[in-house]
Amino acid sequence: PEFKELPQESGMASHYLMDAQADMGSPLIGKSIESNGLRNLEGLFLVELVRDGRLISPVSPDEVIEERDHLIFNGDVGKLEQLLKMNGLSLFANKQPSSVQNVMGSNLSEVLIRPDSHLVGKSLKSSGFRAKFDAAVVAIKRDGEAVSGKLGEIELKAGDFLVLAVGADFHSRNNLSNNFVFVSGVEPDHILSDAQGRLAIGGFVAVIALAASGMVELLQGLVLLFALYLLTGCLNRQEVLRRLPVQLWLIITTALLFSKALMSSGVFTLIAHQASEVLMSMPLWAIILSVYVVTWFLTELVTNNAAAALMFPFALGLAGAMNADPMVLVMTVTFAASASFVSPYGYQTNLIVMNAGGYRLQDFVKTGWPVAVVYGLVVVSLVPLVY
Structure with missing residues (x-):
């Protein structure tokens, strides 16, 4: 109705x-x-x-x-x-049994449903919301669109705001960051004891000092410090799982492994040499423009991290084949990988505002094209001058 x-x-x-x-x-x-x-x-x-x-x-x-x-x-x-x-x-x-207390006695948290949440397209009842998050939905709001009907039967959308009455186990769930962006009522930071506080600060300063003096590699020192934090209770497993962007690391790692495989197999070197034969007769700005356009096209389809990871070895190989300073092409890749203006799918912030603002794909294309063109011209013009 x-x-x-x-x-x-x-x-x-x-x-x-x-x-x-x-x-x-x-x-x-x-x-x-x-x-x-x-x-x-x-x-x-x-x-x-x-x-x-x-x-x-x-x-x-x-x-x-x-x-x-x-x-x-x-x-x-x-x-x-x-x-x-x-x-x-x-x-x-x-109305339904769970470990969540009565709403009046609960902490209320306001969250926003992420675009990649598994809740999108499901109702609260069909998604098993309480069991998954140890939380009960008190209220719902959808910017730019009215919602109607019984709360448990409303089909959830990306960008919906929910007010949650949370249970004791809510903040230890490792699926929160995959489904929600916290707006308010966020769990207080983990409070350390005096001894843990001194250990956390002292250990960090010690690792930086040892790395600066060359006695320990920075990465090795930080890994050991991380292990020490876990052993002493400065960090707990639930907090690490909740705060670690697993999906982001998976995307970056996969892209890096893919690019490493292409480099080891010689594919990138072959492509770079063949490309250099074509590009050698072209001016520098045209070479920079070509690298920029390919990277920009990738970042509109995948994340900026994955686009940079894929194009970085290609830029290095191309610069080596041309005996040119690699910094120019590397910085071109860096800037181009951050140029996701035309598509809402290349960056999660674009997706978050897409539903909340009632935008469509053509809205991003119409508004993003002028920004993308101006940004690209600025990058292609200034990168060779600055770097």
């Missing part, structure tokens, strides 16, 4: 949607919306009533509440306590 827009004077069109249900034997049952005081809540507006799969909107003040009715409110999630204090009315977040 079509969602009815809120009146402009309510000022709640961009606020959160909350779902409350009339319990069995609730004192609210058999009374009208008006007599139950549901039309006079501060900061909350009753926009819909879901009864036996039917959506009633707008809700008349004379509508009588029946058992198991779902009351859908729109408004300020900070005013949620009014609903929690109503006898016989339960929030969706409190």
Whole structure:
């Protein structure tokens, strides 16, 4: 059914949607919306009533509440306590058993669903949200688009904002960074004891000092320091798994291994020599432009890290074949790999704002082309002068 827009004077069109249900034997049952005081809540507006799969909107003040009715409110999630204090009315977040406490006694965290989250396209019930995250969804908001219906049956989209009542095990789950961007209510930083604090700072300073004096390789020192942090409790396994960008490392490592294989097999050297025969007769700016365009094309399709990892050995091989300073082509690759303006798929920030802003692919192409052209001309013009 079509969602009815809120009146402009309510000022709640961009606020959160909350779902409350009339319990069995609730004192609210058999009374009208008006007599139950549901039309006079501060900061909350009753926009819909879901009864036996039917959506009633707008809700008349004379509508009588029946058992198991779902009351859908729109408004300020900070005013949620009014609903929690109503006898016989339960929030969706409190209806299913889990280790999550009552919403009133829980820490509330606001998160945004990432574009690559496995939740996209699923409802809260079908995704097994509570079991996966030890958290219950209290409210939902979608910028640029109204949401309607029972909270547990709304199909989630990338860019949706959720308010979560989190359980004790929530922050130890290692799948949080893959699915959410935290907006507020983030877990406090891990507090170290005095001894751990001295060890953390002293160990870091010692490793830097030893590396600067040449006594220890920096990478080896940092690996040993990392192991020491784990052994002494300065870091724990859950925190490492949660904060380590596993997917990013996997992409970069795969691209580096692929480029290493191409270099070891001589493919890059062969391509570089053949390319140099064609490019030798071309001016320097044309060579830089060619390397820039190929790298830019890759970064619009994959991540900037993967594009740089793939093109870096090619740039080195090409510079060696031409007996030229490699810094010019290396910096061209570096700048070109950061030029993802035309496509939303080359950079996660573009994807995050795509749904929240209601943008389409053609919007990125239309707006990104002028930026990409100006940026490319600046890079191709200044790189040989600066480097």
